[in-house]
Amino acid sequence: xxxxxxxxxxxxxxxxxxxxxxxxxxxxxxxxxxxxxxxxxxxxxxxxxxxxxxxxxxxxxxxxxxxxxxxxxxxxxxxxxxxxxxxxxxxxxxxxxxxxxxxxxxxxxxxxxxxxxxxxxxxxxxxxxxxxxxxxxxxxxxxxxxxxxxxxxxxxxxxxxxxxxxxxxxxxxxxxxxxxxxxxxxxxxxxxxxxxxxxxxxxxxxxxxxxxxxxxxxxxxxxxxxxxxxxxxxxxxxxxxxxxxxxxxxxxxxxxxxxxxxxxxxxxxxxxxxxxxxxxxxxxxxxxxxxxxxxxxxxxxxxxxxxxxxxxxxxxxxxxxxxxxxxx
Amino acid sequence: xxxxxxxxxxxxxxxxxxxxxxxxxxxxxxxxxxxxxxxxxxxxxxxxxxxxxxxxxxxxxxxxxxxxxxxxxxxxxxxxxxxxxxxxxxxxxxxxxxxxxxxxxxxxxxxxxxxxxxxxxxxxxxxxxxxxxxxxxxxxxxxxxxxxxxxxxxxxxxxxxxxxxxxxxxxxxxxxxxxxxxxxxxxxxxxxxxxxxxxxxxxxxxxxxxxxxxxxxxxxxxxxxxxxxxxxxxxxxxxxxxxxxxxxxxxxxxxxxxxxxxxxxxxxxxxxxxxxxxxxxxxxxxxxxxxxxxxxxxxxxxxxxxxxxxxxxxxxxxxxxxxxxxxxxxxxxxxxxxxxxxxxxxxxxxxxxxxxxxxxxxxxxxxxxxxxxxxxxxxxxxxxxxxxxxxxxxxxxxxxxxxxxxxxxxxxxxxxxxxx
Numbered sequence: 001x002x003x004x005x006x007x008x009x010x011x012x013x014x015x016x017x018x019x020x021x022x023x024x025x026x027x028x029x030x031x032x033x034x035x036x037x038x039x040x041x042x043x044x045x046x047x048x049x050x051x052x053x054x055x056x057x058x059x060x061x062x063x064x065x066x067x068x069x070x071x072x073x074x075x076x077x078x079x080x081x082x083x084x085x086x087x088x089x090x091x092x093x094x095x096x097x098x099x100x101x102x103x104x105x106x107x108x109x110x111x112x113x114x115x116x117x118x119x120x121x122x123x124x125x126x127x128x129x130x131x132x133x134x135x136x137x138x139x140x141x142x143x144x145x146x147x148x149x150x151x152x153x154x155x156x157x158x159x160x161x162x163x164x165x166x167x168x169x170x171x172x173x174x175x176x177x178x179x180x181x182x183x184x185x186x187x188x189x190x191x192x193x194x195x196x197x198x199x200x201x202x203x204x205x206x207x208x209x210x211x212x213x214x215x216x217x218x219x220x221x222x223x224x225x226x227x228x229x230x231x232x233x234x235x236x237x238x239x240x241x242x243x244x245x246x247x248x249x250x251x252x253x254x255x256x257x258x259x260x261x262x263x264x265x266x267x268x269x270x271x272x273x274x275x276x277x278x279x280x281x282x283x284x285x286x287x288x289x290x291x292x293x294x295x296x297x298x299x300x301x302x303x304x305x306x307x308x309x310x311x312x313x314x315x316x317x318x319x320x321x322x323x324x325x326x327x328x
Numbered sequence: 329x330x331x332x333x334x335x336x337x338x339x340x341x342x343x344x345x346x347x348x349x350x351x352x353x354x355x356x357x358x359x360x361x362x363x364x365x366x367x368x369x370x371x372x373x374x375x376x377x378x379x380x381x382x383x384x385x386x387x388x389x390x391x392x393x394x395x396x397x398x399x400x401x402x403x404x405x406x407x408x409x410x411x412x413x414x415x416x417x418x419x420x421x422x423x424x425x426x427x428x429x430x431x432x433x434x435x436x437x438x439x440x441x442x443x444x445x446x447x448x449x450x451x452x453x454x455x456x457x458x459x460x461x462x463x464x465x466x467x468x469x470x471x472x473x474x475x476x477x478x479x480x481x482x483x484x485x486x487x488x489x490x491x492x493x494x495x496x497x498x499x500x501x502x503x504x505x506x507x508x509x510x511x512x513x514x515x516x517x518x519x520x521x522x523x524x525x526x527x528x529x530x531x532x533x534x535x536x537x538x539x540x541x542x543x544x545x546x547x548x549x550x551x552x553x554x555x556x557x558x559x560x561x562x563x564x565x566x567x568x569x570x571x572x573x574x575x576x577x578x579x580x581x582x583x584x585x586x587x588x589x590x591x592x593x594x595x596x597x598x599x600x601x602x603x604x605x606x607x608x609x610x611x612x613x614x615x616x617x618x619x620x621x622x623x624x625x626x627x628x629x630x631x632x633x634x635x636x637x638x639x640x641x642x643x644x645x646x647x648x649x650x651x652x653x654x655x656x657x658x659x660x661x662x663x664x665x666x667x668x669x670x671x672x673x674x675x676x677x678x679x680x681x682x683x684x685x686x687x688x689x690x691x692x693x694x695x696x697x698x699x700x701x702x703x704x705x706x707x708x709x710x711x712x713x714x715x716x717x718x719x720x721x722x723x724x725x726x727x728x729x730x731x732x733x734x735x736x737x738x739x740x741x742x743x744x745x746x747x748x
Contacts, residue, residue, distance in 0.1 A: 013739070049557045051725070070331070075557045079731075081550025097334045098558040142554060 001027035001062055003048070003150060003181055008057035010043055017043050020057065021207045023200040027149070030172070030182040032196035032213070032293075034189075036301055040205045041185050042078065045152050048183075049073055071100040074148035078155045078185075080139050084128035088114065088138050091127070092145050099146030106145070113141035116174075118167055133164045140168065150181045157191055169194070189294040199293070201300055209300045213293065220296050224289035225249075225269065226258035231282040234259055245275050253295075260289055331559040335567025336574075339542075343575035353579050357586035364590035367597035402468075403428050403437040403446035403458070410449050412479040419475045434458055447472055452480040514694045518666065520608050521693040525666075525686045528620045529659045531576055532627045532685075533652065539572045539628050540635030540648050543724070547639050547731070562721030569628040569717070573621065608693075615692035615702065622709040623685020626716050627651055633720035636727040638734040647734055658683040662690055669695035679705050681712030 004024040010017050018040050025031040035041045046052045048059060050068045059066040083091050089110055096106035114120040117137040122130055127138060136159050144151065153172070157165050172195055176182055186192055192199065199216065201209040209216065229237050238259050241251050248271060249261040263272065269286070276283055291299075343349050402420070404411065405428040416425065426443055428434045434446035438458040445468050446458035455476060457469050481499070485492040543565075546552040555564060591598070608616075634647045661683065665674045669691060677687035678701070688705045691697040723740045 013743070051556055070558045073557060075554065077550065077553035077557075079550040079553055081553055083551055084549060094334065094338050095554065095558050098331050098555075100330070139554075146558070 001149065001179075001181060002060075003066065004060045005044070005048070006058050006060070008044065008047060008054045008059070010040075010047060010052060010054050017205050018047075018054075019205045021202060021205070022057070023207060023210050025181050025183060025198065027181050028176060028179040029198060030176050030184050030196045032192035032199040033183055033185040033202070034187075034192065034199055034297055035202035039202045041202055042154065044202065045075070045154065045183070045185065048150075048152065049075055068150075069100070070098060071146050072148055073150045073152065074143040074146060076140055076143040076151075076153045076156055078158075080136065082127050082135075082139060082142060085126055087124055087126055088119070088130075089123045092138075092142050095142050096145040099148070101146060109145050109147060110141070113144050114138075116171055117141050132159050133161055136160055137164060137167070140171070144171075144175075148180070150183070151175055152183045152185070154185045155187070156184070157186065157188055189292065189297060193293045201297060203301050209296070216296060217290055217293075220291045220299075221289040223263050224252055224291075225261050225263060225272070226285065226287055226289045227261060227276075227283065228258050228285045229276075229281045230284045231280075237281065240276075240279055240281060244279050245272065248272050248275055258285065258289075332563045332567050332570075335559065335563055336571050339568050339571030340574060342542075343571060349575065349579070353582055356583050360583055360587040361590035364587065364594050367599070368594055399424055401426055401437075401443045403434040403443040404449070405429070405431055405434045405447070406449040408449065408451070410452055410479060410483075411447075411475060412482055415475050415478050415482070419471050419478075431456070444468075449476070452476060452483070512694055512696075514669070516607075517612070517694045520612075521666065521690055522663070524616055524620075524693075525659070525662055525690060527580070528616075528623060528686060528689075529655060531580060531620075532624055532655050535572050535576045535624070536627050536631035536651060536655075537644075537648060539568055540631040540644055541641065542568060542572075543632050543635030544638055544641055544644050547636065548641060556725065560721075561725035562718065565629065565632045565721045565724045566717060569625060569632055572628055573624055576624065577621075612689075612693045615689050618706055619685045619689045619709065622706065622713055625713045626681055626685070626709065627655060629713065629716040629720035633723040633727075633740075634737065636724040637737065637740060639731045643734045647737075650737060654682055658686060662686040666690060666694065679708060681709050681716075684709050 002024055004022075006022045007020045008018055008022065009020050021040070021044060023031070033041050033044065043052060047054050048066075048068070086094075089107075092110040092114070093103065093106040096109050097103065101109060111120065111123070114123055117140060119130075119134050119137045119141065122134060122138070127135060130138065140153075140156060143153070156168060156172070160168060169191075172182065172184075176195065182195070184192060184196055193213065196213060198211065199209070199213050200207055227237065227241075228234065232240070234254050234257075238251050238254050241249055241259060241261060247264070248267045249263055252260040252262045254260070261272075263269070273283065273286060276286075400423045402423055402425050404416075404425045423444075426437060428437065428446075431448045434443075434448055435458055437443040438446040438460055441460055444459070448456040448458070450456070453476070455472070457472070459466065459468070481495065482492055484490070485495050546555065630651045631648060634651055635644065637647045638644055658677070661673060661677060665671060665677070665687075668674065674687050674691060674695065677683040678691050678697075679688075684705045688697070688702065688709075692702060723737075726743055727735050727740055
């Protein structure tokens with residue numbers, strides 16, 4: 001299965017929220033849908049679920065126009081909410097039946113997910129009598145109770161302790177392994193890196209970065225190296241790079257462990273190592289730079305912010321192209 | 329359709345398991361039943377005249393003991409001796425008259441509140457009435473006027489040597505009338521028509537608000553997020569509205585049943601026959617059912633959609649006020665126009681979907697209305713219910729996931745127009 005969004009535009013009261021976004025996600029893979037608050041992620045999700053209609057563009061599933069059935073999609077909203085005064089089973093069976101299951105199937109599916117998420121002991125309890133973490137797990141169970149093929153999870157880990165987070169991770173891995181399409185929206189980048197093969201970063205209603213996460217990381221790290229020394233602190237090393245190696249490298253960033261360098265055109269890594277040696281730098285580590293998703297996200301969204309500011313300052317100035325360009 | 333059935337069952341279960349629904353239903357039923365038992369313990373005119381006669385002497389004893397507390401005083405200045413004192417006593421019963429020698433004395437007694445009222449008789453057909461504070465139900469002038477009339481008649485009989493009793497028998501000749509209403513009897517229909525219009529009005533306002541509250545609650549606790557992605561918003565709204573309608577009919581039926589059942593048990597103790605007011609012709613009952621249910625559904629969809637426009641219960645009044653206002657206007661127009669049932673206003677209102685539920689019903693009960701008019705009005709009403717359901721569903725769908733400030737109805741409607 002492949003779910004594909006093409007040139008999706010959406011306006012609310014004359015304000016365009018999505019400017020023609022597009023991406024695709026395959027079954028058995030998880031897509032990380034990322035963006036700052038208000039970037040347009042939730043609107044995109046609601047368009048996929050047909051809660052909102054797009055003003056333009058189309059969504060296809062395996063090339064056919066996608067008209068979602070309630071049985072096809074399971075959605076865990078960021079704004080959690082079930083019936084606080086109903087028992088866990090009562091509301092899960094209701095939701096499963098709304099998604100096309102008969103009562104017997106609904107009950108079976110309810111028990112299955114409550115067991116998997118380790119909340120079966122609360123099946124007869126009213127929701128508002130459970131702890132926040134258990135309510136969260138019931139909410140996820142309610143998302144999956146109709147056995148949907150497309151699962152959309154919006155901040156699934158928020159409010160979970162490490163033990164419950166691990167249970168949830170196992171369930172998500174299982175969903176992916178079962179060949180379901182998983183769309184994962186989160187600000188917790190480490191979780192996205194853990195599950196998602198592909199990512200889409202939306203900013204101000206545009207896709208500013210999309211593709212395979214490993215490829216993006218490789219591409220983003222290309223021309224960059226990390227370095228640290230035995231005889232110098234990171235700040236001293238940074239100073240040497242900026243003052244004595246400025247013809248070969250520029251300093252991209254300094255993190256907790258390394259100085260990250262941009263290698264200038266025409267310079268190879270041996271020349272840099274020689275230059276370090278000449279400056280009495282006792283190299284501890286020198287190697288390829290694999291950026292964290294968080295760095296890529298901050299860099300991409302920050303770049304867009306800077307672009308916006310530049311555009312506002314001087315509209316005549318030509319537009320800077322992002323690392324990968326905008327993809328629609 | 330399948331999900332509509334699921335929603336209907338779930339929402340009905342919500343009503344029937346709700347403590348407030350169960351308690352309010354039982355409590356109202358109990359109160360209604362108890363009210364009908366009251367005449368068993370408190371005497372009314374019919375209940376036991378014999379009892380009264382038996383206990384009469386005891387009552388009189390009590391009256392004697394508390395005479396000063398019970399007796400009312402009035403002042404009278406009758407210079408010409410026009411008023412027949414025997415008649416006066418007969419008409420005013422326990423009231424004692426202080427006979428004054430001047431008009432000023434009457435005024436003074438009334439002003440000092442020593443007398444409840446005062447009369448200055450000038451001629452058989454002319455007297456002045458004095459009272460300090462006039463009450464809402466002051467009937468003194470009516471009674472005293474009758475005394476004056478009777479006094480005049482008595483005097484006339486004496487002067488003309490006529491037998492007073494014969495004269496009065498002729499004056500108040502008892503004519504036996506057998507009324508045969510071949511069409512509609514507006515007088516007897518007025519009572520139940522009035523009651524039923526109030527009943528529908530109350531049902532619409534009370535249960536409409538309940539439906540709107542249910543929708544807003546789901547938005548407020550965010551369960552709507554998962555609901556609208558699990559089924560269609562139209563099915564959700566239809567399920568809620570129909571469940572509300574069934575729960576309403578059930579509750580009102582139980583309350584009405586307890587009221588009538590209890591009345592049947594205590595019928596013999598009631599001084600008047602309530603049954604004569606409830607002897608509603610079958611065509612009126614059918615019209616009430618058709619137009620009452622149609623009107624309720626029409627407004628219930630409206631309330632449901634209006635409930636979706638706000639995210640907080642405290643904002644609901646702002647939103648539901650539109651429907652509330654409309655129902656109130658229709659209610660007042662219908663009640664005011666009951667006395668002019670075949671007037672233009674009622675004819676127009678009986679075809680408009682937001683007012684036909686009471687106007688057409690009232691016309692069927694009390695006015696002249698052709699069958700085709702009733703059928704046309706019912707078709708318009710039920711077609712409007714469907715249209716309102718669809719529009720309501722769309723507003724519901726477009727508004728449910730928009731939180732924050734209340735959405736104006738006009739904005740929601742504009743949004744619908746645009747999306748189409």
